[in-house]
Amino acid sequence: MRRPLKYLPADERRAVTVETVVELAAEQNPSDITTAAIAQRMGLTQGALFRHFPNKDAILEAVMAWVAERLLARLDEAARTAGTPLAALEAVFTAHIDFVTRHPGVPRMMFGELQRPGETLPKKMVQTLIHGYGQRLQLLLDAGKAQGALDQALDVPAAATLFIGSVQGLVMQSLLAGDVARMGRDAPGVFAIYRRGIGSMP
Numbered sequence: 192m193r194r195p196l197k198y199l200p201a202d203e204r205r206a207v208t209v210e211t212v213v214e215l216a217a218e219q220n221p222s223d224i225t226t227a228a229i230a231q232r233m234g235l236t237q238g239a240l241f242r243h244f245p246n247k248d249a250i251l252e253a254v255m256a257w258v259a260e261r262l263l264a265r266l267d268e269a270a271r272t273a274g275t276p277l278a279a280l281e282a283v284f285t286a287h288i289d290f291v292t293r294h295p296g297v298p299r300m301m302f303g304e305l306q307r308p309g310e311t312l313p314k315k316m317v318q319t320l321i322h323g324y325g326q327r328l329q330l331l332l333d334a335g336k337a338q339g340a341l342d343q344a345l346d347v348p349a350a351a352t353l354f355i356g357s358v359q360g361l362v363m364q365s366l367l368a369g370d371v372a373r374m375g376r377d378a379p380g381v382f383a384i385y386r387r388g389i390g391s392m393p
Contacts, residue, residue: 201243204243205243205244205253206257207233208229208233208240208243208244208250208253209250209253209254209257211229211232211233212224212229212250212251212254212296212300213254213257213294213296213297213300214232214296215228215229215232215296216296216297216299216300217294217295217296217299218296220299220303221296221299221300221303222303225247226240226241226246226247226250229250248311248312248313251300251304251313252312252313252316254300254313255300255301255304255313255316255317255320256316258294258297258300258301258320259316259319259320259323261290262287262290262297262320262324263320263323263324263327265286265287265289265290266283266286266287266324266327267327268286269282269283269285269286270282270283270327270331275335275338275340276331276332276334276335276338276340276341277335277340277341277386279331280328280331280332280335280354280386281382281386283327283328283331284354284357284358284378284382284385285378285382287358288358288361288374288375288378289375291358291362291371291374292371292372292374292375295365295366295371298359298362298363298366299366301317301320304316304317305317305318321355324355325348325351325352325355328350328351328354328355329347329348329351332345332347332350332351332389333347335389339391340390340391341389341390341391342389342390342391343391345389350389353385353388354385357381357382357385360381361373361374361377361378361381362374364377365377
C-alpha cells in the first residue's frame with residue numbers, strides 16, 4: 192500500500208507524479224491533461240505539485256525520461272537473456288509489446304509529443320529514445336548477419352526501421368480498436384512475418 196504523499200521523500204513524490212500522468216494518458220487525450228487534473232488525481236493542490244515541477248513541460252520531461260529509462264532497460268534485459276541475435280530480436284519485440292500493454296498511456300504521449308510544433312525538450316527526448324532503440328536493433332541485426340542467421344544482403348537500417356514500425360503499427364491498431372490486449376495476441380504472427388523477411392536465404 193502506497194504511503195500518503197506528504198510522507199514520501201521528494202524523489203518518490205516526483206516518481207508518483209510521473210506514474211499519475213502515464214495513468215491519465217491511458218484514459219484521455221494526453222494534450223488535455225492539465226496540472227489541475229494531475230494534482231486532483233494525486234490528492235494534492237497545484238501549489239504542492241509545483242513545488243516539485245515548475246510547469247507542465249517539466250512534468251512531461253520527467254515522464255519521457257522515465258519512459259526512456261524503463262523501456263530501454265527492459266529491452267536490454269530481454270536481449271541479454273536471449274541465446275542468439277535472432278532470439279534477442281524476438282525477445283525485444285515481445286518485451287516492447289508487454290511494456291506498452293502495461294502502460295498504454297506511453298505511446299499516446301509519445302505520438303502526441305512528436306506531433307507538437309517546434310523543437311520542445313520532451314519531443315527531442317522521444318527522438319533520442321527512438322534513435323537509441325534503432326541503434327540497439329542494428330547491433331543485433333549485424334550480429335545476426337555475422338552468424339549467418341540473417342540474409343547477407345539485408346539492409347540493416349531499413350530492417351531496424353521496419354521492426355520499430357511493426358511495433359508502432361500494432362500499437363496504433365490496438366488503440367484504434369480500444370483493445371490493448373490485441374497487441375499481445377497479434378504480436379507473434381507479425382514477428383513471424385518479420386523474421387521470415389530478414390532470415391537467411393536457402
